[in-house]
Structure formats: structure tokens, C-alpha cells
Amino acid sequence: MRSFTHLRGVVGALVLTLALAACTPSSPEPVPEERDSVGEAVGRVAEELRTAHDVPGVAVGVVDGPRTRVFAYGRMGADDPRPVRPDTLFEIGSVSKLFTAILAESAVVGGRLSLEERPGRYLPWLRGSAVDAATLGQLGTYAGGGLPLQFPSGVTDDESMREYFTGWQPVTAPGTSRLYSNPSIGLLGRAAATSYGTDFATAVGREVLDPLGLDDTHVRIPAADEARYAWGRTATSTRARVAPGPLDAEAYGLKSTAADMTDFLAAVVRPGDGAIARAVRASAAVRYSIGPVGQALGWEAFPAPTTLQALQAGNAPDVASAPHATAPADRRATCVLDKTGSTGGFGAYVLALPGEGRGVVVMMNRNVPNAARIAAAHAVLGALAEGVGGPSCLS
Numbered sequence: 001m002r003s004f005t006h007l008r009g010v011v012g013a014l015v016l017t018l019a020l021a022a023c024t025p026s027s028p029e030p031v032p033e034e035r036d037s038v039g040e041a042v043g044r045v046a047e048e049l050r051t052a053h054d055v056p057g058v059a060v061g062v063v064d065g066p067r068t069r070v071f072a073y074g075r076m077g078a079d080d081p082r083p084v085r086p087d088t089l090f091e092i093g094s095v096s097k098l099f100t101a102i103l104a105e106s107a108v109v110g111g112r113l114s115l116e117e118r119p120g121r122y123l124p125w126l127r128g129s130a131v132d133a134a135t136l137g138q139l140g141t142y143a144g145g146g147l148p149l150q151f152p153s154g155v156t157d158d159e160s161m162r163e164y165f166t167g168w169q170p171v172t173a174p175g176t177s178r179l180y181s182n183p184s185i186g187l188l189g190r191a192a193a194t195s196y197g198t199d200f201a202t203a204v205g206r207e208v209l210d211p212l213g214l215d216d217t218h219v220r221i222p223a224a225d226e227a228r229y230a231w232g233r234t235a236t237s238t239r240a241r242v243a244p245g246p247l248d249a250e251a252y253g254l255k256s257t258a259a260d261m262t263d264f265l266a267a268v269v270r271p272g273d274g275a276i277a278r279a280v281r282a283s284a285a286v287r288y289s290i291g292p293v294g295q296a297l298g299w300e301a302f303p304a305p306t307t308l309q310a311l312q313a314g315n316a317p318d319v320a321s322a323p324h325a326t327a328p329a330d331r332r333a334t335c336v337l338d339k340t341g342s343t344g345g346f347g348a349y350v351l352a353l354p355g356e357g358r359g360v361v362v363m364m365n366r367n368v369p370n371a372a373r374i375a376a377a378h379a380v381l382g383a384l385a386e387g388v389g390g391p392s393c394l395s
Contacts, residue, residue, distance in 0.1 A: 037383045038064070040383070041382070042060045044379070045376035046074075049368060055364045055366040056074055056230075056231075057073065057364065058074055058084070058363070059088060063357070064384050065357045066357075070258045071258075072088065076088060077232075078231070087259055089221060089230060089257055090255065090346055090348065090363040091346035092255065092261070093252045093342040093348055094340060094342065095339050095348045095350055096252050096253055096254035097252075097341075098264075098283065099217075100140075100186075102279050103204050104283075105279035106192075106276065109282070119188075122194045125162055126165060129167075136188050136191055137287060140188035141178070144181075146172050147181040147184040148179070149179075149180060149321065151164060161247065175326065179322075182247065186250040187250075189204075200249050204219065211275075211276040212263070212276060215260070216260040219253060229241075231365060232345015234367070252342075258361065269352050286301050288328065288329050289329055291324070292314065292330075295326075300339065301337050302337075303335055305393065306335065306394055311338060312371045315340050317370075334354075337353075338352070346363075346366070347364050347366060348363045348373075349376075349377055351378070359381075361377075378394065
């Protein structure tokens with residue numbers, strides 16, 4: 001288990017005591033947090049999220065060049081008084097898609113997979129189906145012909161999933177329209193894992209999580225770590241957790257800690273060298289655009305300068321729920337990367353500025369509106385940019 005002192009670049013104890021946001025000490029007695037603009041901004045947005053949306057707990061990771069910091073506030077559940085810590089496990093929802101994308105690009109780097117191939121090459125049961133008319137790259141960017149956001153309710157296991165895919169008929173020609181879809185990118189994850197000759201959980205662990213040093217990110221949480229798994233809150237439940245389902249791990253099923261997600265974010269904004277770094281960079285390449293939003297493999301991307309309003313508009317409900325015509329990739333749209341993630345009881349948001357070496361991840365055990373998460377991360381990045389000369393990707 002990753003300890004609080006294991007975090008790279010953390011200076012002193014990272015605990016901020018707020019009236020409405022209890023912080024997480026690494027020892028029995030709280031240690032005062034650094035009083036700087038970043039710590040104050042994180043504390044402020046965490047309190048605002050908890051107060052405005054009745055969120056039990058919030059964890060925030062910050063990357064600022066070579067330095068990383070992790071902050072934690074509140075409780076592990078609405079009726080679980082244990083404090084959130086940097087090693088508390090949260091569901092990250094669709095942020096899981098970023099790891100699916102890196103697994104696919106890792107297979108490309110290793111010569112095992114081509115995103116221009118049809119899925120039937122790797123999943124023979126798809127050959128001859130309408131799904132097999134799309135490429136893996138189109139499926140991974142939700143442009144495979146109109147696969148829906150979720151499987152129909154009758155799709156509950158691998159057998160019914162295969163029946164669904166082989167009987168599905170497209171709404172549009174592959175590559176012409178984007179419709180955000182868990183089954184679509186889930187197929188990419190299944191194909192990528194198959195190219196490694198194993199299941200997704202094994203492949204993503206061995207080929208992505210281990211090389212990135214993310215030993216506290218899981219498809220299935222080990223029994224020894226169950227006690228660190230937070231409880232989500234919904235309007236009707238104080239103990240909500242995601243239910244298993246077909247292609248869940250590939251699309252929305254990972255669980256992680258703020259410590260691990262901050263390390264992941266650091267690998268995105270300053271990826272270094274080596275095969276895994278090439279896969280990380282490739283996953284952020286924009287493949288097409290819908291209006292001002294660039295679609296990468298997992299990430300959404302925005303050109304500079306990007307405003308809070310542009311980020312919120314690019315993650316508005318209609319962007320995910322409605323089809324949008326694709327256009328040639330806007331190659332400027334590489335300055336700001338982001339990804340939202342939700343399950344019934346959890347919400348997450350990752351905002352990365354690779355060109356500036358900065359980023360923020362926000363995790364909480366309640367699914368709050370995207371606009372609120374984005375505003376929180378934007379405010380923290382604004383505090384990071386104070387005193388930095390030159391133009392920023394955010395305005």
C-alpha cells in the first residue's frame with residue numbers, strides 16, 4: 001500500500017483543516033498544511049464541493065512541474081466517519097478510458113495492434129458483423145456508427161454482449177459521427193487485451209499500471225485493500241458502489257487513489273522516454289474534432305487559449321448524449337486535455353496541460369455535475385499559474 005510519505009515531491013505533511021472539510025493526517029495528530037495560494041485554493045474548492053453538493057469526501061492531486069501534491073478532505077462515506085486519505089480508493093468511472101487508450105497504444109507501440117484494423121481481426125466472433133465495418137480507432141473514439149452510451153438492460157454477461165454486437169446495426173457510416181459510448185471503447189479494450197493474449201485486467205495491470213508505477217489502481221480491489229474503498233453517495237443510498245457488467249473495466253470500472261492518479265497525471269504532463277511514455281503521448285493525439293473539441297483516444301482536447309466556459313461547454317450533457325458530426329482534426333487542440341468520469345456514487349475529473357507541465361485531478365464520493373468539477377479544477381490551476389510569466393493554455 002502506498003504510504004503518504006511515498007508521494008514524490010510532497011513537501012511536509014499535506015493536511016488542511018477546514019470547518020466543513022476534515023483533512024486526512026498521516027499520523028494521529030493533524031499537521032498544518034502549507035499556507036500558500038495553491039493549498040488555499042484546493043481547500044476552498046473542496047469545501048465548496050462538499051457544501052454545495054453534499055459530498056462526503058474529496059481528494060485533489062496537483063502537478064506543478066516536478067512537484068506533486070495530494071490533498072484530502074472529509075469522510076469515506078456519508079455514514080462512514082473515517083477520514084479520506086491520499087490512499088483512499090475511489091471509483092474513477094470513465095477516467096478508466098484513459099487507461100484503455102494507453103493499453104491500446106502500448107499494443108500499437110509493440111507491434112501487436114493497429115488502430116486501422118477491424119475489430120474482427122482480434123475478436124473473430126465479430127467477423128461479418130456491422131460492427132466489423134469500423135476500425136478500432138473509430139470504435140475507440142466513439143465514431144463506430146452510433147453505438148449507444150450503455151448496453152441495453154438485457155445485456156448482462158459475455159454471451160448476451162456478443163449477441164448484441166453481432167446483431168447491432170449502425171445509425172451512421174463509421175467515422176462520420178461521434179456518439180459517446182461505453183460499448184464502443186470497451187470493444188477497443190477487449191481487442192487490445194486479446195492482442196496480448198490475456199484478459200483486460202491482466203493486460204492493463206501488466207502493460208500500463210505496472211510500467212507507470214501505479215500499484216494502487218485496480219480493476220478488482222484486492223481483499224487486503226477493501227478497507228480503503230470509499231462508499232459513494234446517491235440521492236437514495238449512502239453506500240453506493242458500481243455494479244459489474246460487460247466491458248465495465250474497459251469503460252468505467254477502475255478504482256484508484258488520489259496518490260496514484262496524481263502520479264498518473266505527472267506521467268501525462270511530463271511523460272519522459274520509453275515505450276510506455278510513447279503510448280501515453282500517442283493516446284493524447286487528436287484524431288478528429290467536433291466543433292472546438294478535439295477527440296483523442298480517451299481524452300478530449302482543447303486549443304489555446306481555453307476558458308472555463310469552453311471546458312464546461314465541451315463536457316456539457318448534450319455533448320455525450322447526442323450525435324455530433326466529425327470534422328478533420330484541429331491540430332491546435334492539444335494544449336489542454338481533460339476527462340470526466342462518473343459512476344452512480346462517485347465523480348472524477350482530470351485536467352492536464354502537457355505543454356506547461358501542470359495538471360489537477362479531482363475525486364469525490366458523489367457524482368456532482370461536470371460543470372462544478374471543472375470549475376474546481378480550473379480554480380486550482382489558476383492558483384498554480386499565479387506568478388508564472390508567459391501565456392497559459394487557460395484563461
